[in-house]
Amino acid sequence: MALRDFSVVGDYYLNLWGRGYDKNDYLKVLPHPDTRVEYKSSWLEWQEGQKDYKDGVYTEVGPDGSYYSSWGPDDTLEVTLTLSEANEIFIDGLGKVVAGSTENHSVYDDGFQLYNKSIQGPLLVADPGDTLKIKIVNDLEVNETYKYFGSTNLHTHGLHVSPLGKGDNVLISIDPGETWETEIKIPDDHFVGPDWYHPHLHGATNVQIAKGLVGMLLLQPSVEETSQLDFFSPVHDPVHWFGIQTWGLNQRERPASPNDPLNQDQGGGNYRIGTPIESYTDRFGNEVFTVSNADYIGYNYYPGELTYNPLYPSVEAEGYTEANNAALAMGGFIPPYGLGANGGVVENVIHTVNGQYNPTVPAEVGEWNLFGFLNQTVNTHQVIQLVREHKGNLSLEEFQVVAVDGDVAGAASQVLEFVTETPVMAPGGRMTIQHNFTKPGDYYFLANATKEILGDDAPAVANTNKVPLPSGDTYNGINDGHLIWGAQVLATVDVSGDAIDEKPAGPIPWDYIINEAVKIDSWISESKEKLASGELKQRSFVWDANISNAEQPINDSDPSTFEGVYTINGRFFGHSPEEQTVLAMPMLGTTEEWSIVNTSIGIGPFAWGEWHPFHIHQNDFVVTHLNGLPVEEITSYPANQLADTVLLGGQYLDGTQTPDNPYGQAASLVFDPAVGGLRPIEGATPFEAKIMMEFVDYPGAYVNHCHILFHEDAGMMQAVKVILNTDSNYVAVDGAKGNVALRLGSTPDLGFDLAPYGKKTKFNVAVGDVNHGKFFDTGSVYGFEYLKDANPNGRNGVSDNIADIVTIREKATKAGDYTIKIFDGDAVKQLSTGNYKLLTENAGGSPSVPVEGTNLSQLTPKAAALPATWGLTEYEGVTYIDTDEVNKAFTGQQAAAPINTDPSEIVKPEDADLSGVSKGQFVFSSADGKDKIFADEQAVSNINVNQFPQVSVDITYPVTGGTGRFKGASGEIVGYERGNFDPSSPAGYVGHLENFSSLVTGRKEEKITRKLANSSDVLLGKIKPFAGHHSENCKTSIAVGDIDGDGHADIIAGIGGPDMMPMVEIYSGADYSMMAKIMPFHHSKPTAINIAAGDVNSDNFVDIIIGQGNGGDGLVEAFDGRKIFEAQQADQVIDPMDGMAMGTSTAMYKGKFQPYGEDYTGAIDVASGYILPRPDNNIPDQIIQTSYANFTTLAVKQKSSEDNPSIKSFFYTGGGHVHATTVSEGDMEMSSMDGSSHSHSSNSDDMPRLAAALDPDQKLRSITGTFFDLGSTPDERGFGGLVAETNQNSQKLFYIDPNSLQDSDTSIFDHETINLA
Secondary structure (H helix, E strand, O other), rough: OHHHHHHHHHHHHHHHOOOOOOOOHEEEEEOOOOEEEEEOOOOHHHHOOOOOOOHOOOOOOOOHEEEEEOOOOOOOOEEEEEEEEEEEEEEOOOOOEEEOOOOOOOOOOOOOEEEEEEEOEEEEEEEOOEEEEEEEEOOOOOOOOOOOOOOEEEEEEEOOOOOOOOOOOOOOOEEOEEEEEEEEEEEOOOOEEEEEEEEOOOOOHHHHOOOOOEEEEEEEOOOOOOOHHOOOOOOOOOOEEEEEEEEOOEOOEEOOOOOOOOOOOOOOOOOOOOEEEEEEEOOOOOOOEEEEOOOOOEEOOHHHHHOOOOOOOOOOOOOOOHHHHHHHHHHOOOEEEEOOOOOOOOOOEEEEOOOEEOOEEEEEEOOOOEEEEEEEEOOEHHHHHHHEEEEOEEEEEEEEEEEEOOOHHHHHHHOOEOOOOOOOOOOOOOEEEEEOOOOEEEEEEEOOHHHHHHHHHOOHHHHOOEEEOOEEEEEEEEEEEOEEEOOEEEEEEEEEOOOOOOOOOOOOOOOHHHHHHHHHHHHHHHHHHHHHOOEEEEEEEEEEEEEHOOOOOOOOEEHHHHHHEEOOOOEEOEEOOOOOOOOOOOOOOOOEEEEEEEEOEEOOEOOOOOOOEEEEEOOOOOEEEEOOOOOOOOOOOOOOOOEOOOEEOEEEEEEOOOOOOOOOOOOOOOOEEOEEEEEEEEEEOEEEEEEEEEEEOOOEEEEEEEEOOHHHOOOEEEEEEEOOHHHOOOOOEEEEEEEEEEEEOOOOOOOOEEEOOOOOEEEEEEOOOOOOOOOOOOOOOOOOHHHHHOOOOOOOOOOOOOOOOEEEEEOOOHHHHHHHHOOOOHHHHHHHHHEEEEEEEEEOOOOOOEEOOEEEEEEEOEOOOOOOOOOOEEEEEEEEEHHHHHHHHHHOOEEEEEEEHHHHOOOOOOOOOOOOOOOOOEEEEEEOOEEEEOOOOOEEEEEOOOOOOOEEEEEEEEEEEEEHHHHHOOOEEEEEEEEEOOHHHHHHEEEEEEEEEEEEEEEEEEOHHHHHHHHOOOOEEOOOOOOOOOOOOOOOEEEEOOOOOHHHHHEEEEEEOEEEEEEEEEEEEOOOOEEEEOOOOOOOOOOEEEEEOOOOOOOOOOEEEEOOOOOOOOOEEEEEEHHHHOOOOOOOOOOOOOOHHHHHHOHHHHHHHHOOOOOOOOOOOEEOOOOOOOOOOOOOOOOOOOOOOOEEEOOOOOOOOOOOOOOEEEOOOOOOOOOOEEOOOOOEOOEEEOOOOOOOOOHHHOOOEEEEEEEEOEEEEEEEEEEOOOOOHHOOOOEEEEEEOOOOOOOEEEEEOOOOOOOOOOOOOEEEEEEEE
């Protein structure tokens, strides 16, 4: 049989159901075999637009906005994406598809949602280092029934970028009528390959993507990244990117009949089941189809002969309710058509490529083609094969898989295997293959081939055994535990040209991806060694699906009704702080091994063995094992390659997993002919995937989730909050006199002092990553890439991922000065640990003097080095070079001249007399000569032939000692040098040299003196706050947090007192300019205030919490970071410097929040952090830490008891945001842009709710949220807690054991205490 002869439902069901219908009208595996649909693609238009790039001609915008590009010298891609509703779309190769009824129960058939009115959003093409500026215009309609469906946001699926603020932030909501500007900086060294973009608002993701909101995002290296584009040019070579979408179409109605195999409804109902697709021809000659109204996303399927009863094809069938209730009473269930687990394939869906139904792609014999598949569906799984049809025979082509997901580094593999099928491409995943055709003819990219089509050549994973049934003993496609995805040709390839005997050599990979592959290989090898020695954090997550756990009646149109069904470690991700999965909190600069286990199993009507594609945002990973099989052994699965999605199969029969099918035979109830019914399976084993993940560059909150997006919206999602490494963060109380005691979180038992002001000056302290210092800064010329690698926390963000220290005078000087000082945490860390980072840069000559009788010349470089760290501005040395090698360059040869301070190491002849030649040395020194580092040199000077040979030198300086700060120094310095070498010139050599080190040890400073703290190496900047706000009795407060989400912790300074109303000023951490003012408590009394900052509403904008001082009303107020950010935008009407207006418009709740009651008038300190338990396993009824930062208060200097604990932690339960579009006099109330009820403004219902409490059993002055280590093992690191100061000036750390359970009546947790010396 030819491909055209096969139907999607398979011959058995076609013959059984097709009586009375034209069988040719059923969906075919090969769509429209007699019609060629010309392949069209925005990518082809992009290639045409860039064809003259070598002449400097680049096209940024395609015809009719089909693409937007910053590829090439342009570093910014700007595009507006408008989301709108549509009633119809046109699919080339099919016809017009129109919306169904808005009156029925399904939300999936009432229209489409599109970007820029296109079935695929505009193609976005960029190269590493570019910035995406994407304006989102939400013109979707308000959905009065399902409140999330009209709101949206944007996710750049596959990018390793910041999740903060207006970056790739899926924790915000953009409501109908709103506009939001996203700005995403792509790292300079980002991997290249296929990614995509789509909405990701929890609760609405599935419906919006199913309705069409998708677009491709491709990262390609340009001439900026590699000079080797011609090896395989993304512009001129045949490259094809296929965006795959799935659409459900209405079927014809099947009338009831007593003998019908599917519909024997005694009430005579007609149902769209088991029939061909319905269509009609409109007056313009277009064939018109209607979106399916089937319950589950418009997908229809046969529940199977073991469970389906044709008397009850629908819940509306006569007698269904009574019969089903009887079945439920017996522990059973009668599934109507299209509900429950599967039996037959999804029978009414088509898969399109770039909005076309089986387009024909032209190709030439002998050319290497790159084909990339992007699975932009919500739940379709596909295994893709390339089939040749010739003279009635079907055969498989062998191709090479070069990428799984967005990293094409697989093309750099030394052994690219030829395979005949891809790994399973899960929803959200991508597969990229390369292939060279040796014969002309017709070829087909066939997804999910069955044994009926290909026999034993069909993919094993798509044809696993089920049970002996009349319909067959294999699934007719890929069974994901819920649905079976049938076979379909995605695209036809028409190959022309003369046949050749064998494929030519494959394309040579670009150096850019070779370097990427080498880096990944090195990281994985090192990580496996650390894992074996117990040095890696290991986490385990259990994913499960069980519909009996539903907490309310379920509705396929509303994923929230399935909350409780899809869980991670026994919990689901809901829409409030209390309904969340446990927050995972990895640390920057670490690698972790995650084991993700799927326990879903088909053991009855309510438990399905569903597959769950694990997908994580921001942070790609490497898959190491599937069901115990090393990835290296799995057919066609590239090893050591970055991915963002890995498929978790359901439970399987242990021993059935193979390299060809690592998912094995699904475990479920089986039909036993001996008993004529079902019996339990034996040997069921949960599916397990192991992955390695490195956390670098970006702190902030993002998510991992199941990429069957209905499951995600139903709660199968977990927040991940990446924090600074505890070895780069500080533990400190928030007030001090003279000196502040600081501790690194990794060693809280080791303290040191910092003196920012005078000996008796009182000041307040805050800790956060404000800005980068000058250590390993981006100003580095040649060594920048190496310097980035020297920071394990990453340097692709805007800061250095090391916490800084911010101080403010508690009271003003006589001149009214409250100076804020920002100290570089990197410098402070170096001083306190004695582990110094060096960076010097100089340009100068290096005189050359021959050493008589040898091959050597003595070099004596000397130069002032600016810029330099730790004052090491002087650089000089004596070293030796092999002159014979240098002279080769002048005879037209490449030269590699060794350099060494020990001439005996490189002298020729080896027995030459060096008795009069002294050993050399290099000295790095301060201008005053007090601080010096002595070092040897070992280097090789690579000299490229030119009129004046160009020199490239990689240098190693073993440190031999030092003076001053570097007395007894050890370690190693590395240098990178570029220049010109001309022995005939007086200077001999002129070059540019950078030296750096993160390995030099020197003196530890137990006290960083005022002079040292205020030196240029340590002090980042100063701010003069509160101009015009001064009172002798007022006091200040300070906090830091990234209010505007730009990656810099902003500085929040407060002032107030008994004779002055409080005021807060917010300064940018990026440039220290004032961002806004807020006047809190303006309906209350003048008091001092205490400030904290934390993301209490979990939207990646830090919020501000403020507690009143003594003599107030015991109030605590909070202010929304996103609203503060929005108030600074040009289109807002509120002046951000109007403290009264800002205080009203950004308040997170209305009414009075008095955590200690109406009668309390004492001071309240506030803190934010992540102190609640984060257990590995589900503990019923335990209050846990979620992505919502703690909103914590302290009754200052008050007795604490179990009845009245002094420390209380709250959940903020409000959400959403508003825009200032109208302002009324008086209360300055704000209304949303469109006045719709779903745009949340602050109200009394948003009041914080008590989550937990601590009884410290002593009076405390202050509390501050922090992170610290209990020990050095991975499981002892990264605990969240509170650092507190007692009335007796002692400092303590409080933390809660992860397995602790709060008291059910008081919510008090038992806590652990660490006394800090």
